[in-house]
Amino acid sequence: MSKDEQEERSRRVVYPVPSRLTNGDPAPYIGPDIEAYREAYEESVGEGSDEWWAEKARETLFWDRPFKTVRNGSFADGDIAWFLEGGLNATYNCVDRWAFSDPDRLAIIYEPDDPTSSPSPLTYTYAQLLHAVCSLANVLTSSKFRVTKGDTVAIYLPMTPHLLIAALACARIGAVHSIIFAGFSAEAVRERVRDCGSRVVITSDEGVRGGKVVATKRIVDEALGGCGGEDEEGVGVEACLVVRRTGGEVGWVEGRDWWWDEEVKKVPGYCPPTIMSSEDPLFILYTSGSTGKPKGVVHTTGGYLLCAALTLKYVFDVRPGDRFACMADVGWITGHTYILYGPLLNGIATLVFESTPVHPTPARYWETVARHGVTQIYCAPTAVRLLRRLGAKHVAPHDRSSLRVLGSVGEAINPEAWTWYYEEVGRGECAVVDTWWQTETGSIVITPFPGATPMKPGCATVPFFGHEPVILDAESGKELTGNSVEGVLALKTPWPSIARTIWQDHERYLETYMRPYPGLFYTGDGAARDEDGYIWIRGRIDDVINVSGHRLSTSEIESALNEHAGVAETAVIGTEDELTGQAVHAFVTLKPEFVFEPDNEDALVKELGLQVRKVIGPFAAPKQIYVVPDLPKTRSGKIMRRVARKIVAGEGDRLGDLSTMAEPEVLEAIKEKVAQRL
Numbered sequence: 001m002s003k004d005e006q007e008e009r010s011r012r013v014v015y016p017v018p019s020r021l022t023n024g025d026p027a028p029y030i031g032p033d034i035e036a037y038r039e040a041y042e043e044s045v046g047e048g049s050d051e052w053w054a055e056k057a058r059e060t061l062f063w064d065r066p067f068k069t070v071r072n073g074s075f076a077d078g079d080i081a082w083f084l085e086g087g088l089n090a091t092y093n094c095v096d097r098w099a100f101s102d103p104d105r106l107a108i109i110y111e112p113d114d115p116t117s118s119p120s121p122l123t124y125t126y127a128q129l130l131h132a133v134c135s136l137a138n139v140l141t142s143s144k145f146r147v148t149k150g151d152t153v154a155i156y157l158p159m160t161p162h163l164l165i166a167a168l169a170c171a172r173i174g175a176v177h178s179i180i181f182a183g184f185s186a187e188a189v190r191e192r193v194r195d196c197g198s199r200v201v202i203t204s205d206e207g208v209r210g211g212k213v214v215a216t217k218r219i220v221d222e223a224l225g226g227c228g229g230e231d232e233e234g235v236g237v238e239a240c241l242v243v244r245r246t247g248g249e250v251g252w253v254e255g256r257d258w259w260w261d262e263e264v265k266k267v268p269g270y271c272p273p274t275i276m277s278s279e280d281p282l283f284i285l286y287t288s289g290s291t292g293k294p295k296g297v298v299h300t301t302g303g304y305l306l307c308a309a310l311t312l313k314y315v316f317d318v319r320p321g322d323r324f325a326c327m328a329d330v331g332w333i334t335g336h337t338y339i340l341y342g343p344l345l346n347g348i349a350t351l352v353f354e355s356t357p358v359h360p361t362p363a364r365y366w367e368t369v370a371r372h373g374v375t376q377i378y379c380a381p382t383a384v385r386l387l388r389r390l391g392a393k394h395v396a397p398h399d400r401s402s403l404r405v406l407g408s409v410g411e412a413i414n415p416e417a418w419t420w421y422y423e424e425v426g427r428g429e430c431a432v433v434d435t436w437w438q439t440e441t442g443s444i445v446i447t448p449f450p451g452a453t454p455m456k457p458g459c460a461t462v463p464f465f466g467h468e469p470v471i472l473d474a475e476s477g478k479e480l481t482g483n484s485v486e487g488v489l490a491l492k493t494p495w496p497s498i499a500r501t502i503w504q505d506h507e508r509y510l511e512t513y514m515r516p517y518p519g520l521f522y523t524g525d526g527a528a529r530d531e532d533g534y535i536w537i538r539g540r541i542d543d544v545i546n547v548s549g550h551r552l553s554t555s556e557i558e559s560a561l562n563e564h565a566g567v568a569e570t571a572v573i574g575t576e577d578e579l580t581g582q583a584v585h586a587f588v589t590l591k592p593e594f595v596f597e598p599d600n601e602d603a604l605v606k607e608l609g610l611q612v613r614k615v616i617g618p619f620a621a622p623k624q625i626y627v628v629p630d631l632p633k634t635r636s637g638k639i640m641r642r643v644a645r646k647i648v649a650g651e652g653d654r655l656g657d658l659s660t661m662a663e664p665e666v667l668e669a670i671k672e673k674v675a676q677r678l
């Protein structure tokens with residue numbers, strides 16, 4: 001069945017709200033039906049919207065200083081601000097509140113890569129977490145690190161509780177954390193550390209994931225010391241704090257490097273929270289855009305925290321005592337909002353998962369659910385597709401009765417994977433929430449509500465409170481009202497967790513999000529509204545591609561390949577992939593002077609793959625690289641990616657209009673090369 005046919009069919013399949021949720025005790029926050037959602041939603045938009053947000057902000061967060069102004073600014077001016085006079089501290093809201101009222105409550109459950117190992121500690125109560133955060137905060141302000149309010153601190157850590165503690169310690173003292181996903185290469189780390197100007201980096205000796213050791217400290221050393229070649233310069237990092245994860249051998253720079261476990265013993269275990277203005281930056285997180293340079297998306301304190309807390313509460317219907325398992329990495333926005341901030345702001349336990357869905361066996365997720373009594377799981381469709389392929393036999397033996405909500409994020413979930421998730425994992429008793437959002441939105445924007453929204457497989461359904469998504473005609477920018485329409489997705493009203501700027505590049509922020517359709521926030525995604533008013537996300541319509549839920553920019557990969565001495569030109573495309581959603585395919589032409597043995601093409605292709613790993617990281621490596629005599633181009637020299645895409649998709653005989661193509665003869669050579677490699 002084609003993708004379109006699948007979607008057509010699933011548009012008509014509607015799954016009712018599971019009775020497990022509507023009959024739950026207590027009843028769901030929003031339920032028992034779509035009418036209950038509509039009523040609540042209406043209050044959150046339009047005239048009463050400010051009052052709605054203000055009330056939620058007061059009841060959800062603890063403010064050291066109350067706000068008077070709810071919102072200010074506009075998309076057009078790019079000056080959106082929320083809860084302006086308010087003062088608060090993120091960690092007081094995430095940790096102290098619960099540590100004081102209920103110190104033994106579980107805050108963090110650590111599920112280490114090897115499930116039979118027990119690195120200590122495996123759990124943190126809120127009181128223990130407060131102690132750990134405060135101690136580290138005191139280390140950061142000590143004379144070795146001298147971190148003060150407003151400084152940026154780069155964090156390059158694998159998925160252990162230290163990653164959460166490090167981010168919270170920064171927030172405790174008003175430092176801005178910049179977490180760099182621990183799969184990035186030394187060059188990528190260097191670029192990001194340099195861009196955000198961190199003097200301090202927090203890392204670990206090594207990391208472990210899926211049984212493999214990752215040399216985190218070595219990567220940081222390489223990043224900080226310069227990588228040789230033309231640029232021998234370091235990046236101005238003065239101090240590096242190192243977590244002992246494996247005890248493996250590491251290089252050491254005396255006077256710069258310090259062990260975390262030794263330093264925290266030397267400082268007091270309480271540190272008063274620094275009161276921040278609502279609009280002070282909380283963190284920077286790099287993401288890919290449509291140019292080669294990554295964007296440092298900036299989120300501020302009050303608005304971001306409010307949306308993190310509220311979306312977690314309503315989208316997952318969380319209750320006191322819940323154990324929330326988001327399987328993403330804290331190095332991406334999903335982890336920031338739904339491993340770190342969302343769960344802790346709600347005072348529940350968050351699971352820190354260090355492993356992969358298939359390590360040591362494909363039962364790993366479900367063993368984890370059974371072991372800890374996980375109540376909500378949140379993962380990427382790519383994991384669901386992989387586990388589905390490996391078979392329900394890995395799911396069935398494990399007790400999943402604690403689960404109530406199954407979340408999906410990062411890319412569209414195809415109806416088959418959705419149905420497997422719903423039926424095999426959830427036994428038809430759990431709500432599946434297909435949540436659409438972005439690094440820039442900070443929190444979930446379009447989503448079912450578990451106790452209220454009848455579900456359609458593969459459909460993100462309806463807006464979260466306070467959001468007004470609109471579908472536009474891409475060309476005219478005209479809003480397409482009513483049902484059964486398709487176009488580009490934009491958001492009409494500012495919400496508290498919208499990114500405020502791109503670090504050091506506000507112009508790019510305006511250019512990317514605010515100018516394409518003046519007065520609206522442009523998402524870069526295509527979307528449709530079906531006959532029932534449900535929103536379906538169609539995926540990116542810019543040069544961003546999505547591989548296993550990882551957001552990559554084609555031009556970033558092209559720049560990486562272009563750095564290879566032999567490469568003249570490249571065209572990178574994303575194609576549909578059964579397992580990873582999209583896959584990266586790269587077309588490369590070589591410089592005429594580059595001496596290259598045609599018999600040795602495999603070695604060259606391997607080298608080019610390594611080049612991408614070196615510049616970005618292993619997760620960005622192309623699935624296929626084709627060395628071709630020329631790229632398909634228009635007469636004005638524009639690369640025809642559409643043509644390359646069709647050839648890879650096996651539609652080389654249906655290339656459509658080629659009248660603008662400069663040299664149609666190149667097509668045969670390209671087709672031949674693709675046929676050889678696929």
Ligand code: PRX
Pocket residue numbers: 287332333334408409410411412413434435436437438439440460523524525537538539540546549550551
């Ligand atoms: O294309 C959309 C896709 O992921 C993009 C955002 O990527 P990132 O900033 O890395 O954040 C990922 C986690 C929120 C979006 O522009 N995307 C995200 N969620 C979905 C999705 N596409 C379809 N359905 C989703 N539920």
